[in-house]
Amino acid sequence: MTAIDVNIEAVEPRGTKPKKVLSNRNIMVYGVLIVAAIYYLIPLYVMIMTSVKGMPEIRMGNIFSPPVEITFEPWVKAWAHACTGLNCDGLSRGFWNSVMITVPSTIISILIASVNGYALANWKFKGANVFFTILIFGAFIPYQVLIYPIVLLLSQIGLYTKLAGLVIVHTVFGMPILTLLFRNYFISLPEELFKAARVDGAAFWGIFIKIMLPMSLPIFVVAIILQVTGIWNDFLFGVIYTKPANYPITVQLNNIVNSVQGVKEYNVNMAATMLTAIVPLVVYFVSGKLFVRGIAAGAVKG
Amino acid sequence: MNKSIEVKDLDLAFGSVKVLKKLNIDIFEGEFLVLLGPSGCGKSTLLNCLAGLLDITDGQIFIDGKNVTWAEPKDRGIGMVFQSYALYPQMTVKGNLSFGLKNQKVSKEEIAKRIAYAADILQIEDLLDRKPAALSGGQRQRVAIGRALVREANVFLFDEPLSNLDAKLRAELRVELKRLHNRLGNTMVYVTHDQIEALTLADRIAIMRSGIIQQLDDPHTIYNKPTNLFVAGFIGSPSMNFLKGEITDGGKAFKFGNTTMSLDGYDGGKLTDGTAILGVRPEYTTVDTTGIAGKTLEAVVDLDEPMGSDSLLWLTAEGQAMSVRIKAEDIVDKKTVVHLKFDMTKASLFDVNTEQRI
Ligand SMILES: Nc1ncnc2c1ncn2[C@@H]1O[C@H](COP(=O)(O)OP(=O)(O)OP(=O)(O)O)[C@@H](O)[C@H]1O
Ligand SMILES: [Mg+2]
Numbered sequence: 001m002t003a004i005d006v007n008i009e010a011v012e013p014r015g016t017k018p019k020k021v022l023s024n025r026n027i028m029v030y031g032v033l034i035v036a037a038i039y040y041l042i043p044l045y046v047m048i049m050t051s052v053k054g055m056p057e058i059r060m061g062n063i064f065s066p067p068v069e070i071t072f073e074p075w076v077k078a079w080a081h082a083c084t085g086l087n088c089d090g091l092s093r094g095f096w097n098s099v100m101i102t103v104p105s106t107i108i109s110i111l112i113a114s115v116n117g118y119a120l121a122n123w124k125f126k127g128a129n130v131f132f133t134i135l136i137f138g139a140f141i142p143y144q145v146l147i148y149p150i151v152l153l154l155s156q157i158g159l160y161t162k163l164a165g166l167v168i169v170h171t172v173f174g175m176p177i178l179t180l181l182f183r184n185y186f187i188s189l190p191e192e193l194f195k196a197a198r199v200d201g202a203a204f205w206g207i208f209i210k211i212m213l214p215m216s217l218p219i220f221v222v223a224i225i226l227q228v229t230g231i232w233n234d235f236l237f238g239v240i241y242t243k244p245a246n247y248p249i250t251v252q253l254n255n256i257v258n259s260v261q262g263v264k265e266y267n268v269n270m271a272a273t274m275l276t277a278i279v280p281l282v283v284y285f286v287s288g289k290l291f292v293r294g295i296a297a298g299a300v301k302g
Numbered sequence: 303m304n305k306s307i308e309v310k311d312l313d314l315a316f317g318s319v320k321v322l323k324k325l326n327i328d329i330f331e332g333e334f335l336v337l338l339g340p341s342g343c344g345k346s347t348l349l350n351c352l353a354g355l356l357d358i359t360d361g362q363i364f365i366d367g368k369n370v371t372w373a374e375p376k377d378r379g380i381g382m383v384f385q386s387y388a389l390y391p392q393m394t395v396k397g398n399l400s401f402g403l404k405n406q407k408v409s410k411e412e413i414a415k416r417i418a419y420a421a422d423i424l425q426i427e428d429l430l431d432r433k434p435a436a437l438s439g440g441q442r443q444r445v446a447i448g449r450a451l452v453r454e455a456n457v458f459l460f461d462e463p464l465s466n467l468d469a470k471l472r473a474e475l476r477v478e479l480k481r482l483h484n485r486l487g488n489t490m491v492y493v494t495h496d497q498i499e500a501l502t503l504a505d506r507i508a509i510m511r512s513g514i515i516q517q518l519d520d521p522h523t524i525y526n527k528p529t530n531l532f533v534a535g536f537i538g539s540p541s542m543n544f545l546k547g548e549i550t551d552g553g554k555a556f557k558f559g560n561t562t563m564s565l566d567g568y569d570g571g572k573l574t575d576g577t578a579i580l581g582v583r584p585e586y587t588t589v590d591t592t593g594i595a596g597k598t599l600e601a602v603v604d605l606d607e608p609m610g611s612d613s614l615l616w617l618t619a620e621g622q623a624m625s626v627r628i629k630a631e632d633i634v635d636k637k638t639v640v641h642l643k644f645d646m647t648k649a650s651l652f653d654v655n656t657e658q659r660i
Contacts, residue, residue, distance in 0.1 A: 192388035200402030201376030
């Protein structure tokens with residue numbers, strides 16, 4: 001009897017449909033993913049390995065072999081002693097410059113753009129559409145056209161080569177895309193919430209702070225990722241609008257790697273590159289989690 | 303009776319699209335007025351104008367005798383309930399109810415008192431500390447009504463508040479709303495496109511079509527004496543049967559095809575001979591197996607639709623499809639020939655050209 005029962009169960013479909021682990025689809029998907037991951041991970045592997053080897057070991061030539069003797073000397077040197085032209089205080093100065101550029105630029109640009117986006121989405125004023133079109137158009141103007149006028153402008157107000165000047169430049173250049181981002185997000189929120197808040201007597205700022213902001217965590221995370229990575233990775237504006245003492249980390253890295261004196265210290269260069277990349281990496285890892293949580297919190301209907 | 307809301311020559315246009323045209327309406331204190339009309343006719347737009355959520359193009363709005371044409375929504379003494387509930391998702395029910403009061407700088411004790419009152423009326427005491435996401439549709443709708451309630455407004459505006467709920471809950475909340483209105487006695491303006499809701503709730507119904515009010519009357523009049531062909535066809539399910547024929551015999555009879563029916567008892571204006579449209583409701587028509595040739599309308603049964611409490615009979619008379627409501631137990635076989643008699647006291651005649659009721 002039991003044998004027959006088992007047999008019937010095997011034939012009669014019932015309950016969850018069994019899935020083949022090695023289906024063609026899975027092989028395709030995982031195959032492509034694995035190849036892509038290897039493609040990106042091999043350079044990273046080489047960089048990390050090289051950065052913890054001593055120069056004699058590197059000269060032996062095998063870039064894939066793990067270090068025989070692990071040393072963190074290159075990291076220390078990259079951070080504190082590597083030379084760029086006359087200065088020999090490593091990346092640290094550039095790192096702190098970049099922090100002082102990125103933090104205020106990110107905060108100011110997001111603050112302004114979120115209010116802009118909110119006003120454009122919910123408080124349709126006369127000429128709002130014209131204003132919005134101009135703003136979007138601004139996103140398509142090639143940077144090269146603006147570089148020299150901005151140099152003049154900044155020297156007029158005495159901020160050329162200063163960190164504050166670069167902060168202004170980043171804030172302004174981030175405005176079109178961020179405003180678009182926030183406007184589109186606020187437009188997607190139910191209009192009736194906004195109307196209900198108006199009937200409830202909240203005004204422009206009250207609605208923004210008490211109703212809109214608590215629902216906007218995901219878009220703020222997206223904006224922060226965009227701005228922090230974008231500004232941290234910026235090279236062009238950094239090299240144009242500041243002087244050597246104020247160079248951001250990317251420019252500093254370039255100068256270390258391309259310095260012509262002495263031998264090429266591959267391990268120091270690799271370590272310096274890793275140090276430069278740390279901030280965007282951390283942002284991706286941390287905010288990735290926050291991002292998912294933010295979306296989950298924002299998805300609550302009501 | 304005092305006027306609660308007065309709308310004078312209201313125009314509203316979105317750019318070049320005129321949505322409301324020279325709209326005039328007076329709503330009395332304590333009245334339950336329903337705005338009814340097909341989708342896109344401007345019901346929500348009118349409500350938003352009353353609430354002050356849309357800037358009007360021309361005209362004036364008075365609430366409680368005060369000209370509020372330029373007033374902010376919060377200063378109009380209104381409470382509003384939206385179709386999607388529009389509860390603030392990050393606040394608890396209590397937070398939702400108190401948000402407006404806090405903005406008005408109402409004292410803490412007063413807020414607590416009003417919330418307790420609203421929660422008691424709407425039976426949401428147990429839900430006060432929950433977030434909207436943790437509520438069912440019906441509970442959310444109650445909280446949304448509560449938010450209007452705590453404002454102690456004289457005028458409540460509802461924009462299709464029940465249309466997101468399932469049929470059973472809708473019927474329940476409909477009764478509750480009616481009770482609430484009886485208890486509070488304030489003015490309510492209610493938008494819907496559900497005619498059952500309109501007929502059951504309203505003191506008066508305003509039927510709208512492309513931004514113009516077609517008829518503003520109590521449900522009984524709207525149902526029995528629709529002012530024009532549009533209203534007649536819009537109200538009632540299934541729709542009124544329209545027979546195009548001729549008034550003859552000095553206004554005493556109506557000739558449809560080969561049948562001449564007596565118009566005895568018709569309740570309307572003076573009838574003159576000529577082409578007209580006779581509108582008869584499926585429920586004011588009787589079906590007989592026998593009749594008088596040429597005097598009662600002969601029809602062939604096509605289909606029988608049982609609805610539980612009664613049945614709907616679909617027939618063809620003189621080449622035209624018609625429907626008649628009959629008792630559930632009166633079973634009529636397909637293809638049989640029957641005779642129809644219309645209750646002329648409940649019928650309507652419409653001018654062919656103006657489409658107005660005669
Ligand atoms: N912001 C707007 N811009 C342009 N046209 C609009 C706007 N809002 C509404 N309309 C138009 O105004 C008309 C009336 O819209 P309204 O929302 O008042 O309809 P409604 O009667 O409430 O319909 P429904 O029953 O579907 O809710 C529609 O034709 C609509 O397309
Ligand atoms: Mg509507």
